[in-house]
Every structure is written in C-alpha cells, then in structure tokens.
Amino acid sequence: xxxxxxxxxxxxxxxxxxxxxxxxxxxxxxxxxxxxxxxxxxxxxxxxxxxxxxxxxxxxxxxxxxxxxxxxxxxxxxxxxxxxxxxxxxxxxxxxxxxxxxxxxxxxxxxxxxxxxxxxxxxxxxxxxxxxxxxxxxxxxxxxxxxxxxxxxxxxxxxxxxxxxxxxxxxxxxxxxxxxxxxxxxxxxxxxxxxxxxxxxxxxxxxxxxxxxxxxxxxxxxxx
Amino acid sequence: xxxxxxxxxxxxxxxxxxxxxxxxxxxxxxxxxxxxxxxxxxxxxxxxxxxxxxxxxxxxxxxxxxxxxxxxxxxxxxxxxxxxxxxxxxxxxxxxxxxxxxxxxxxxxxxxxxxxxxxxxxxxxxxxxxxxxxxxxxxxxxxxxxxxxxxxxxxxxxxxxxxxxxxxxxxxxxxxxxxxxxxxxxxxxxxxxxxxxxxxxxxxxxxxxxxxxxxxxxxxxx
Numbered sequence: 001x002x003x004x005x006x007x008x009x010x011x012x013x014x015x016x017x018x019x020x021x022x023x024x025x026x027x028x029x030x031x032x033x034x035x036x037x038x039x040x041x042x043x044x045x046x047x048x049x050x051x052x053x054x055x056x057x058x059x060x061x062x063x064x065x066x067x068x069x070x071x072x073x074x075x076x077x078x079x080x081x082x083x084x085x086x087x088x089x090x091x092x093x094x095x096x097x098x099x100x101x102x103x104x105x106x107x108x109x110x111x112x113x114x115x116x117x118x119x120x121x122x123x124x125x126x127x128x129x130x131x132x133x134x135x136x137x138x139x140x141x142x143x144x145x146x147x148x149x150x151x152x153x154x155x156x157x158x159x160x161x162x163x164x165x166x167x168x169x170x171x172x173x174x175x176x177x178x179x180x181x182x183x184x185x186x187x188x189x190x191x192x193x194x195x196x197x198x199x200x201x202x203x204x205x206x207x208x209x210x211x212x213x214x215x216x217x218x219x220x221x222x223x224x
Numbered sequence: 225x226x227x228x229x230x231x232x233x234x235x236x237x238x239x240x241x242x243x244x245x246x247x248x249x250x251x252x253x254x255x256x257x258x259x260x261x262x263x264x265x266x267x268x269x270x271x272x273x274x275x276x277x278x279x280x281x282x283x284x285x286x287x288x289x290x291x292x293x294x295x296x297x298x299x300x301x302x303x304x305x306x307x308x309x310x311x312x313x314x315x316x317x318x319x320x321x322x323x324x325x326x327x328x329x330x331x332x333x334x335x336x337x338x339x340x341x342x343x344x345x346x347x348x349x350x351x352x353x354x355x356x357x358x359x360x361x362x363x364x365x366x367x368x369x370x371x372x373x374x375x376x377x378x379x380x381x382x383x384x385x386x387x388x389x390x391x392x393x394x395x396x397x398x399x400x401x402x403x404x405x406x407x408x409x410x411x412x413x414x415x416x417x418x419x420x421x422x423x424x425x426x427x428x429x430x431x432x433x434x435x436x437x438x439x440x441x442x443x444x445x446x
Contacts, residue, residue, distance in 0.1 A: 117389070117392075117393040121393065128377070137443045138443050138444070141372075141376065141443065142376060145372055145394070149397075153393075156401065157400065160400040160404065
C-alpha cells in the first residue's frame, strides 16, 4: 500500500504545483505572492486534521485497548507537527510581502503556534517514557486533553486579539476565488493527504517491527 | 467519603505546615520574578503600569507550574500514593482533594501577595483588588489542569521541563482572561465579564480535570 500512496502523493504534488504555478491566474491585488496559498492552506488543514485524527485514534486506543490505534496516533504526530510548522513558516513568508510583517498576533496564527506546542508536548511526553505501554496510554490521554482544549484556546485567543487591536489584518478574504485556484488548492490538499497516509503507514510499520523485535529479544533472553 | 475528602485536604495542609519552606520559597520566587522585570524594561511607572497585569500573571503561571511537580511526586517517592489510590473512595475525589489543597497552598497565597507587587508597578485602588480576585478565581483552573500534567509526568526523567511543555500551552486561556481582567480594571473598563469567564474556566476544569488526572495516575502507577 505504501508505494501506491507515495506514488499518488508524488503525482498529485506535481500536478498541483503545475496548476498552482502555471494554470492559476495571477491574483489581482496580491500579484504572484499569493501562490503560497497552495502550500499554506492545505498544510493548515492537514495540521488540524492530523491532531483530530490523533485524538480519535487515542480515544479508540483507550476505549478498546488496541495497540495499533496507539501506534497510528503516535505516527500521525510528527507529520502533524511538520505541517503545523510548514503552515507557520509559509504564513510568515506570505505575511512579509503582503502585510509587511513576519508575525502578527492574529487569532489563527497564535492558535496554530499553540497547536505546534501541543504537538511538541505530545512528542516530548512519548520520548520521555521508556515503557511502550505507558507511553501509549499517557500520550493518548494528553492528545484527548489537547483536543478538548484547542477550541477553547482558539476562542480565547480570538477574543483576546479582537480586544487588543481592531482587526487590522483579516485573512478571510472575499470568497471570490478563481476556479483554477480552488482546483490547485484541492489537488495540493489531496496530495498532502496521500503523503500523510504513506508516511504514517511507513512509520507504523517500523514501530510494529521494532516492538516485535523487542518482544522477541525479551522472549529469547528469558529462555537463555 | 466526604469526611475522607476533608481528611485528605487536612493531611496535605499538615504536610505543608511541617515543611513551611516549600510554600514560602514559592512566594519568594513569585516576588523575585515580578521584581526582575523593571530591571529589564526600565523603571518608568507608565510602562510598568501597562505591563503589570501580564507580568504578574505570567509569574503566577510559572510559580504554579514549579509547584506542580510536588503535587504527586513526594507521595510517589515514599509509596504513599499507592495507598491513596487504594483508598475506599473514587480516585477522582482523591485527586480533587489534592487539587484543592494545592490551590490553598499556591493559588491563594499568590492571590494575597499579588496586590503588593501591583503597588510596585504603580497600580492603586480597584485594579489591585481585581488582580487579587482574578488570581484567586483563575488559579483553581491552573491547579486542576496542572494536576493532569503532574500525573502524566510522574517519575519520568526530565519531569520538570516536560511538565512545563505539556501544561503551559493549556494555561493560555487562563492567562488571557486573567490578564484581561486586570487590564480592564487598570483602564477603568468593565472587568466583570473576565472574572466570570475565569470562574467558568475554573469550575469546568475542577469538574473535568480530576477525571483526566485520575486516569493519568492509574497509567503512571500500574
């Protein structure tokens, strides 16, 4: 399965990049710069989707005590963190020419940053626990706590932001978007999906093999 | 069961009285952190008045976070925690007792000391009172959310730093509402909504967080 998804991801990224660079028209107000959107927005979608999926797998793991769901949750985390980082990075590059600033304490950016912190906390907690069973369950619990908090954080930040400064920057542009632009974004989003599936499956396979090897080692060690 | 709950709180308070240094050093930490800022920012009272709410709140967050590692760690080290888990009462209630005791020993003293620090920052009158109230209303949520982190990181290497990584992002809403209340009071605006939101956060956290940290404790000591 992995090569299929990887190949799909590669093909879709090529098509998506072609559409976004050569087919989609130049934006009337922002010029060529807006083309960052084709990476930025799909990455933002994936960063949030990965967290929700992670929490869902964690809940499944805690409810059914299924090791595979824990592994899926753990495998999603690095990819989610990566997309969160890409989203922040490209957003920063996009903000510089259009808003004239690298960083704005905008509600979405700030909560995306906190999302990155949550991912890092999750990964750090997993990394600190040696016992895989405890690591699985503790990090699953953390993911659930995190997913409950993300909306609260989003709304509090939004409220704080509007209180501090009038909406100086709005990323919610008018919905008038050329169909080809939307197409390019959708293709890129799909490509990121395929990439995520391929990478997560590969990571889970490694994890299974590692645990298998560790278990076998324990077994033969006990016999000897 | 209820008497057991109060017995537990009494036990925690007794332990704290026997080791007074812990609470005192926490307060001193809080005072030192807040007092450091004028050295970095400059002594102009105008500037200090603007940043007072944020500085005091961030220092309160840090102080709470530092005290969290003690929440379960001492009992874990001497084996008392396993006995507590075996008590004939719901684990959630045991955790709630711990959280309440923790708030009495950190949140409440911080709230009482905060107005003094506000004076240093050129605040007078109502904002001082609001600062105290806001910390008193918001810190139960800090203790409750922090208990989840403390239970998750129980007995892990690098526990302190890890705990801050887990807990600080979750403290953001409390910081926003808490500093918002003080800011509003400083600028003479209505601060009631902030205080109510803080209280709402605390109540929700006190209901939900014990469930999560009880689950985390079970994972940690099984």
